[in-house]
Amino acid sequence: MDTVKYLLPEDRMPSAWYNIVADLPAPPPTVLHPGTGQPIGPADLAPLFPMALIQQEVSQERTIEIPEEVQAIYRQWRPTPLYRARRLEQALDTPAKIYYKYEGVSPAGSHKPNTAVAQAYYNKQEGVKRLVTETGAGQWGSALAMAGACFGLEVLVYMVKVSYQQKPYRRALMETYGARVVASPSEETNAGRAILAERPDSTGSLGIAISEAVEIAAQSEESKYALGSVLNHVLLHQTVIGEEALAQLEMAGDYPDIIVGCTGGGSNFAGCAFPFIGAKLRGGRDVRVIAVEPMACPSLTKGKYAYDFGDTAHLTPLVKMHTLGSTFVPPGFHAGGLRYHGMAPLVSHLLDLELIEAIAFQQLETFAAGVQFARTEGIVPAPEANHAVVGAIREALRCKEAGVSRTILFNLCGHGHFDMQAYTDYQAGKLHDYEYSAEDVAMALAGLPSVGN
Numbered sequence: 001m002d003t004v005k006y007l008l009p010e011d012r013m014p015s016a017w018y019n020i021v022a023d024l025p026a027p028p029p030t031v032l033h034p035g036t037g038q039p040i041g042p043a044d045l046a047p048l049f050p051m052a053l054i055q056q057e058v059s060q061e062r063t064i065e066i067p068e069e070v071q072a073i074y075r076q077w078r079p080t081p082l083y084r085a086r087r088l089e090q091a092l093d094t095p096a097k098i099y100y101k102y103e104g105v106s107p108a109g110s111h112k113p114n115t116a117v118a119q120a121y122y123n124k125q126e127g128v129k130r131l132v133t134e135t136g137a138g139q140w141g142s143a144l145a146m147a148g149a150c151f152g153l154e155v156l157v158y159m160v161k162v163s164y165q166q167k168p169y170r171r172a173l174m175e176t177y178g179a180r181v182v183a184s185p186s187e188e189t190n191a192g193r194a195i196l197a198e199r200p201d202s203t204g205s206l207g208i209a210i211s212e213a214v215e216i217a218a219q220s221e222e223s224k225y226a227l228g229s230v231l232n233h234v235l236l237h238q239t240v241i242g243e244e245a246l247a248q249l250e251m252a253g254d255y256p257d258i259i260v261g262c263t264g265g266g267s268n269f270a271g272c273a274f275p276f277i278g279a280k281l282r283g284g285r286d287v288r289v290i291a292v293e294p295m296a297c298p299s300l301t302k303g304k305y306a307y308d309f310g311d312t313a314h315l316t317p318l319v320k321m322h323t324l325g326s327t328f329v330p331p332g333f334h335a336g337g338l339r340y341h342g343m344a345p346l347v348s349h350l351l352d353l354e355l356i357e358a359i360a361f362q363q364l365e366t367f368a369a370g371v372q373f374a375r376t377e378g379i380v381p382a383p384e385a386n387h388a389v390v391g392a393i394r395e396a397l398r399c400k401e402a403g404v405s406r407t408i409l410f411n412l413c414g415h416g417h418f419d420m421q422a423y424t425d426y427q428a429g430k431l432h433d434y435e436y437s438a439e440d441v442a443m444a445l446a447g448l449p450s451v452g453n
Contacts, residue, residue, distance in 0.1 A: 003377060004084035006248040013079050014243040015066055017236045020274045020346065022062035023281040028349045029320040032307060037451040040317050047218050048225040050126040053119065056233040062278075064236065066118075073117045073150055077106045078240065082248035087376040089396070096399035097254065098392055100412045101245050101272060104379065108173070110414030111268045112143030112228055115237035119226045120147035129222040130154035134184065134209030136264070136340070137163050137384065138170025139414055140228030145177035155179035158186065158212040161204035169418045184209040191215050191313040205329045206265075206340040211313035218315075229265025230310065230321075230344045238271025241411060246275055249409070256287055256409035258395050262387035263291040263300065263358070266344030272411035274346075277355055289356040291347065292391035294366070296434035299324050299343045300351060300358035302441050306453045308342060318451055321348040324436070325444030341444075359391065362433040366390045367426040370416070382414040383422050 021028065030039040045054045056064060066074070085098040103111035123131060131153055135141030141157040148155035157179050164171060164183040171181050184204045185192035191211035195202050202208070210227075217225035227234060249255055259276055261269030273289045280287055293300055299322045308323040310316040321342045328341035343351075350356045366383070369390035374380045381389055392410040399406050416423065425431050 003086055006082040006084070006251050008079035008244055008247055008251075010075055010079070012247055013071065013074065014240050015071065016063040017066060018239040018243060018275050018278060019059055019062055019064060019236055020278050021060050021232070023278045024349070024353070025281070026353060028345055032318040032451060034309065034314060034318050034449065034451065044317065048214065050122045050128065050224060052122040052125065053233050056236055057231060066240075067121060070118050070121050074114075074240070079244045080105050080241070082245055082252075083377070084252065085377055088373060091372065091376045092393065092396050092400065094396040094400040095403070095405040096396040097405065097407045098396055099249065099252070099254070099256070099407070099409045100392070101241055101409070102379065102412045103241065103268070104382075104412065104415035108139065108142040108146050109417065110139040110143065110382065111238060111241060111271060111411070112140045113146060114240055114271065115228065115234045115267065116140070116143035116147035116226070117150065118237045120144070120151045120153055123224050123226070124151040124153060128153065128224045130156065130220070131226045132156045132213045132217040132223055133226045133228065134158045134160070134206060134213045135163070135228065136160050136206050137382070138167050138174065138418065139382070141179065141181065142170060142173045142177070144226055144228070145174040145179035148179065149177045156216065157181045158184040158209040160184055160206060160209050161202065166421065167418060173418065184212050186212060188212070189215045191315070194313070202329070205312065207310070207312035207326050207328065210311035211315055214311060214315045215313070229267040229340070230342065232346055234267050235270040235274065235344055235346055238267045239274050241268070241271040242273060242275030245272060245409065246279070254407050255285055257406040258288045258290065258408045260290045260292060260388050260391040260395065260408065260410040262384050262413065263293045263343065263347065264297070264384060265340050266347035268411050268413035270344060270347055272409070273356070277350070290391055290395070291351070291356055291358045292387040293358065293360050294387065295360040295362050296436055297324070297340070298360045298436055299341065300348070301360045302436060303343070304445050304448070305348055305352055306448050307451060308448055310342060318449060319345045321345045322351065323448070324441060325447055327447055328444045361387060361390050362435070363431055364426075364433050367423070367431065369393050371423070371426070379412065380416040380423070381412055382416045383419050385413050385416070388412065
């Protein structure tokens with residue numbers, strides 16, 4: 001009962017990204033200007049993003065060609081392997097077949113370089129000298145730092161303070177690639193200083209770090225902002241994952257009945273699931289798609305589908321998404337990449353259209369699943385990826401209870417080699433469950449903008 005690996009030849013690596021907007025039964029809500037409440041245009045986004053990415057953000061084309069310069073870097077680790085998790089199946093005594101797409105083989109250890117390399121390329125083409133961004137757990141910051149090194153770009157990363165303190169090796173990796181890393185909130189920006197004046201002991205949030213990055217990026221014509229999740233063009237770049245998985249499952253003579261992915265901003269989930277959902281929308285096979293999030297940051301399961309800011313200082317346009325409110329500051333649980341107050345507008349739209357499901361798990365249950373996975377499959381997942389693992393295990397056990405066989409696919413979006421302190425704390429009984437209460441949700445949502453809602 002060994003694990004089985006499915007590898008695509010390099011010449012079968014996708015040459016185009018897939019854009020699910022082309023196949024949706026209803027168009028996604030428009031992005032609004034926070035001042036006027038009117039739809040934003042390219043000129044409104046130009047201070048932050050190169051025009052090529054703005055065009056991808058609003059594109060309705062089904063496929064967008066991957067530039068050869070991007071494909072050349074992808075080939076360092078793509079196509080990534082698809083595994084049949086036979087040892088996990090045996091441990092669970094389930095009739096289900098479990099496959100996982102493993103993105104931890106990238107140089108930065110996660111799926112994030114799929115968009116980091118693309119964003120760095122398009123910025124370089126437009127003459128940008130510096131990219132400014134935020135990062136939670138550090139996976140995105142690491143990926144952008146790597147991509148910046150590939151294209152000779154400076155990279156400045158505002159890292160959520162609790163992760164800056166919890167994950168020093170992620171910080172070291174970014175600095176090794178050449179990035180400058182600043183704990184957020186910081187004294188370097190108006191947004192950071194305002195937060196520290198109000199809460200000197202603030203542990204930070206992705207919303208705060210985004211505010212700092214956007215503020216700095218907008219001050220210089222040679223700088224642009226880069227985002228690691230949430231936006232349409234980011235989800236687009238990640239679809240190489242699902243496109244490869246479609247071909248690999250064809251090699252295996254199989255097709256998923258269920259797809260599971262962890263969700264924070266939504267990029268790795270979308271990257272794996274969107275090509276399968278698109279195939280379904282075009283008349284292909286049905287598939288259940290399950291988004292798994294932490295109970296400590298439950299934007300899909302407890303948030304409101306409404307227009308909200310993407311950052312705490314309200315410097316960004318308004319997007320309609322499942323949100324906990326832009327002032328939300330999560331507890332310091334270890335899945336730092338899943339601590340964002342909102343969900344990608346496209347993922348939120350698919351939930352509203354009932355094309356996907358959402359479920360939340362507690363921290364301890366996700367780590368228990370991660371340990372079981374490591375002991376059966378040999379890979380230590382990142383804390384974020386543990387949410388996909390526990391979701392897949394739950395579905396496999398449901399198959400066992402019902403006595404039915406189903407094919408389950410999940411995206412193992414990164415390894416946990418830089419997160420071993422979290423596993424040490426788990427083994428020592430130092431981790432705790434956190435649940436975002438209904439009262440806290442109501443308080444955070446009380447400040448939603450009136451525009452669009």
